[in-house]
Amino acid sequence: MKRLAIVLSLLAATVALTAGAQNQTDARLKRLFPAATTFSPKGGDPPHVKAYNGDTLLGYAFWTTELLPLERGYGGPIAILLGMDTKGILSGLVIIEHHEPYGDFSIDPPAFAAQFKGKDVRDPFKLGEDIDAVSRATITMSSAVRTIRNSSRRMARSYLTPPASPSR
Amino acid sequence: MTTARRRLFFLALGFSVLLAGGAMTPALVAQAPAQEPPAQGGFDFPEEEEEAPTWAEDIRAQAVDIAIVAGFSVLAFVSFFKKSVRLKYITLVAAVLVLGVYKSLLISIVNVFGLMGGNLPIFRYNLAWYLLAAITAVSTVLWGRVYCGRICAFGAFTQLVDAILPDRWRVNIPRSMERRASWIKYGILAGVVTYFLVTKNPLIYPYVEPFWMFGLHLRTPVLLTMLGTLLITTVFVRNAYCRFLCPLGAFLGIVSNLTVFRIKRWSECSTCRICEKTCEWGAIRGPKIVMTECVRCDDCERLYADEKKCPHHLILIRKADILARRAAQGRA
Numbered sequence: 001m002k003r004l005a006i007v008l009s010l011l012a013a014t015v016a017l018t019a020g021a022q023n024q025t026d027a028r029l030k031r032l033f034p035a036a037t038t039f040s041p042k043g044g045d046p047p048h049v050k051a052y053n054g055d056t057l058l059g060y061a062f063w064t065t066e067l068l069p070l071e072r073g074y075g076g077p078i079a080i081l082l083g084m085d086t087k088g089i090l091s092g093l094v095i096i097e098h099h100e101p102y103g104d105f106s107i108d109p110p111a112f113a114a115q116f117k118g119k120d121v122r123d124p125f126k127l128g129e130d131i132d133a134v135s136r137a138t139i140t141m142s143s144a145v146r147t148i149r150n151s152s153r154r155m156a157r158s159y160l161t162p163p164a165s166p167s168r
Numbered sequence: 169m170t171t172a173r174r175r176l177f178f179l180a181l182g183f184s185v186l187l188a189g190g191a192m193t194p195a196l197v198a199q200a201p202a203q204e205p206p207a208q209g210g211f212d213f214p215e216e217e218e219e220a221p222t223w224a225e226d227i228r229a230q231a232v233d234i235a236i237v238a239g240f241s242v243l244a245f246v247s248f249f250k251k252s253v254r255l256k257y258i259t260l261v262a263a264v265l266v267l268g269v270y271k272s273l274l275i276s277i278v279n280v281f282g283l284m285g286g287n288l289p290i291f292r293y294n295l296a297w298y299l300l301a302a303i304t305a306v307s308t309v310l311w312g313r314v315y316c317g318r319i320c321a322f323g324a325f326t327q328l329v330d331a332i333l334p335d336r337w338r339v340n341i342p343r344s345m346e347r348r349a350s351w352i353k354y355g356i357l358a359g360v361v362t363y364f365l366v367t368k369n370p371l372i373y374p375y376v377e378p379f380w381m382f383g384l385h386l387r388t389p390v391l392l393t394m395l396g397t398l399l400i401t402t403v404f405v406r407n408a409y410c411r412f413l414c415p416l417g418a419f420l421g422i423v424s425n426l427t428v429f430r431i432k433r434w435s436e437c438s439t440c441r442i443c444e445k446t447c448e449w450g451a452i453r454g455p456k457i458v459m460t461e462c463v464r465c466d467d468c469e470r471l472y473a474d475e476k477k478c479p480h481h482l483i484l485i486r487k488a489d490i491l492a493r494r495a496a497q498g499r500a
């Protein structure tokens with residue numbers, strides 16, 4: 001009886017945690033695509049989630065660590081959830097997980113994520129040029145910017161149709 | 169365990185750590201320039217092809233950082249080989265200001281975790297850091313914990329504090345207690361490494377390394393209390409963190425068992441206690457220098473060279489005097 005209760009409570013905890021994680025993911029996706037009404041289940045190669053408003057495809061959300069698992073900062077991979085619309089414009093990003101010692105004044109502040117919103121995947125993404133550099137956190141910053149640029153470009157190459165006129 | 173056998177053990181330990189790290193890193197680096205799939209959706213990037221950065225471009229982009237590390241290392245090792253007090257303090261100030269405040273270039277327990285989990289920064293993009301890491305590794309094997317003594321920004325900071333504050337504020341810890349306390353850092357190293365291996369989570373580092381606390385948003389009351397306690401302790405106990413608590417120092421201490429070029433000892437050292445009393449790091453115990461505690465601060469080596477203080481020279485001079493007098497008498 002006691003054993004059954006333990007098993008049941010463990011099961012309940014797992015379900016609650018999974019549901020909690022799913023809710024968290026949904027909330028993050030919603031932050032990237034506020035206009036979206038539905039999200040597809042994660043799938044494809046490279047793996048991604050599609051955001052829809054009714055039947056219109058708004059864009060793609062993807063996890064940098066799934067596209068570029070080998071990219072690393074000072075303390076391992078920096079996991080970022082990125083949103084990109086169908087024209088190759090970044091709709092935003094959410095830092096999911098990292099172990100960067102100096103992350104708190106480099107990639108954690110909202111200002112870091114904010115400067116990527118509205119960026120075109122064809123932009124240069126160069127630290128100190130179109131992205132603000134943070135002294136004392138070079139390794140962290142360069143890794144984060146590399147992973148954002150390379151994973152979104154890879155997504156664009158895989159899923160987007162080229163714009164009508166190549167020169168913007 | 170005999171000394172020779174112990175040295176062999178540490179040699180094997182060091183090599184296995186290096187091999188494990190070496191085996192993991194190249195495998196990861198080799199795959200790092202991810203093979204981009206051919207343009208499937210035809211999304212064209214005119215810049216993409218020409219932008220694939222060459223090694224020369226990557227090196228040029230990091231040239232300033234590499235120059236900073238190289239320049240600082242030259243300063244540190246010139247001060248080390250010249251045994252110059254002035255150059256040593258210039259090195260310490262540079263370590264605090266340039267490596268610490270300006271660049272925050274340092275070796276951390278995070279890197280020890282990285283070595284174990286194959287999570288070191290990517291070589292190609294972090295040449296300056298790798299240069300610093302290589303200098304640290306090589307100098308530790310050749311001379312001992314030179315990194316702790318004059319490269320680490322926090323160690324340099326506490327040594328400068330030590331030089332500025334009046335001597336009489338210092339609490340001199342009894343030798344027996346000091347010896348026991350010096351083992352704490354190995355306990356901390358074992359503890360955090362175990363924690364990392366079990367949880368795979370390196371986020372324990374702010375609790376064992378104080379330098380992350382400077383300029384931080386990670387200011388929890390617990391961490392602030394710990395940092396405050398440590399800084400107040402540092403005022404009264406010399407280099408308390410480096411000697412008793414630093415897990416990276418413990419790691420380098422284990423490696424420094426290999427030290428190739430050790431500090432010279434005279435036969436007179438078995439009875440003389442001048443250096444043992446002078447050593448601020450508690451690294452001299454009778455005739456022996458404990459390499460795991462020694463940070464190559466030069467204090468004792470300057471004494472050896474001093475012909476007015478070191479008994480080795482005093483006895484030689486005395487002997488020469490007596491011989492000269494005898495010779496003079498014999499001639500007379």
